[in-house]
Amino acid sequence: MNRMSVIIAGIFITFFCSWIGLVAYPYLALGRYLPFVDEDTGDILPPPLSGLAERGQQVYASSGCIYCHSQQVRQIGYGSDLERGWGARPTVARDYMRERPAFLGTMRTGPDLSNIGARQPSVMWHHQHLYQPAVVSPGSIMPSYRYLYQTQKIEGQMAANAINLLPPSAPPEGYEVVPTYDAEALVAYLISLNRNYPLPESPEP
């Protein structure tokens, strides 16, 4: 092979084929979804995120949750996702149409979070769990996200959003632990993760 032009042409053409197949095609086929409007209930699916949850999505990205948690429920025949109760139905492309970025994930050191909002709808549970994971789920190796919380002196009454903590993480006498805005946002996002609505292409079984 001594013809430079042939080598360069080949290098371009081979790569261009995969660019068509794995970049251009997915963009055209999977990148232009519209939300599904349920005519009976008037629900817009997938539902748009609240402003706070949208901020929480950014906190999720900046904290690197995806390095242990996926957000995809695979069909029967691909793992035990449905049997584990990680979702009522497999997730489909439309489920991710609003996500920038989409947190599909490739690791399950922790459980799948596609529908964590349905499994754990309690705001307090999430705050307690983020602050002291191993106390709430014994055996967990999730790190504490206590840097998203503030310990402050109780002035008069306890703050309405103070977290109930158990020893050994409980604050000293006269102090309380309150979430920062980012922690509130992250929990709002986690609770918004509920994809158990039916879509035409993936109805609930």
Place this chain on the structure above:
Amino acid sequence: MSATITMEPTSTVALPDVDKSLRAEIDASTRLPVVLFYGSAIFWLLVGTGFAMLASFKMNDPAFLDQWGWLTFGRVRPAHLNAVAYGWASSAGIGTSLWLMARLCRTPLRHAKLLVSAAVFWNIGVLLGIYGILAGDGRSIEWLEFPNYASAILFVSFGLIAVWAVVMFRFRQPGHIYVSQWYLLAAIIWFPWLYSTANLLLNFESIQGGAQGAVNWWYGHNALGLWFTPIGLATAYYLIPKVLGRPIHSYYLSILGFWTLAIFYSWNGMHHLIGGPFPAWMVTASVVASMMMFIPVITTAINHHMTVRGNFGALKWSPTLRFTVFGAMCYTLASVQGSLMAIPTLNSVTHFTHYTVGHSHLGLYAFFTMIMYGAMYYILPRVVGWEWPSARLIRWHFWLVAIGIVLMVVVLSIGGILQGLALLDPEITFMATLDYTKPWLFLRSGSGILLTAGHIVFALSFVLLLLKVGSPKVQPTLFASQGEDKPEPLSL
């Protein structure tokens, strides 16, 4: 079968003086850019290793340094990946490519200033990117975590390198284009295309979520397959014949290996998303392409093996050859493993587990990084004009990292398979799946300590070489005396 059309590299024995002086001139012309890229690569190797150890210890003890958001697991892990992928592996690969291109184009390196600015930009880009991840600007898109202000700088830097490469190819001496040059040319065209497409569609102007996964793994897999792999193979194709002083076994096998890699590797990405929310044909195409990867891999393996055959004794004395052959063998292993992992039945066990992490280290470390070490041991004495100060340090480096990486891949594979089998069985609680991995993650930290020690020894050796410690040597630094009948890997 053993065609000997490949003229370069040929035996180093009895070179005409003209060749000798031309090579010395070429080597000297590459000094500044090569030492800059290699030096920064080794710096980022140490930084990346530090983040790796932090991340690994944090999996053993989640309370370790958990009070600072900057050092939370979800940030040090991508900081590790990006420091080693863009800081270490890419810089080492670029440094090696510059030298190889100058040698193979048979012309002194031109426009060194362009490359020096590229090296400066590259380091600023990586530094800003790592800072961004730790500060909370990381994008959580695997292999593309750098925020836009960092990736834009990396792209500019790479643009400078690509322009330089085009100039070099224009000024090359007429004659045969060696197989290493095909791979280098391809890597230089593919990487900026990949990097710009993926960053534009995922970070600058984000496309819809469903399509992001495909683009993400098209990039993630191709960064390995169409950037690091071609550079690694180009280096092996150069060094193995060069050290042994005999031509590559078969010219035709190298053609077959190159084109089948170009056709099939670029389609592999979707095997990271088997069972995910994508049309079946996309995943199937990637699974088929992964199977087809057996062709380039086996072709290259045969070609390399037949070149070394009969001369395995040289591994006893040549540091370059020992690292390079280790790397070339691990290329075969990692690729065969990767193809098998794409089979849906096996993938359902290994997907979402530490097995994949072991596989990445087999590819990026046992294959690519080991070949880069081999290249540095060969190239640096030639460009610096000083032999490696100590064979003992090189020996320590080899055994620490060789044992370390084998241990890491083995324990992550076992832990990953146990984890994967447990995840498949819905009767086993999720928390119990974690227990299967814990002892293996502990051993992984142990393997990391060996690798860290190896990297420190290597960095020390590099600094001693730059400082020209010791007395001048006439002979290259070898593990053992090579015997009378063997051709010498001379510093020319």
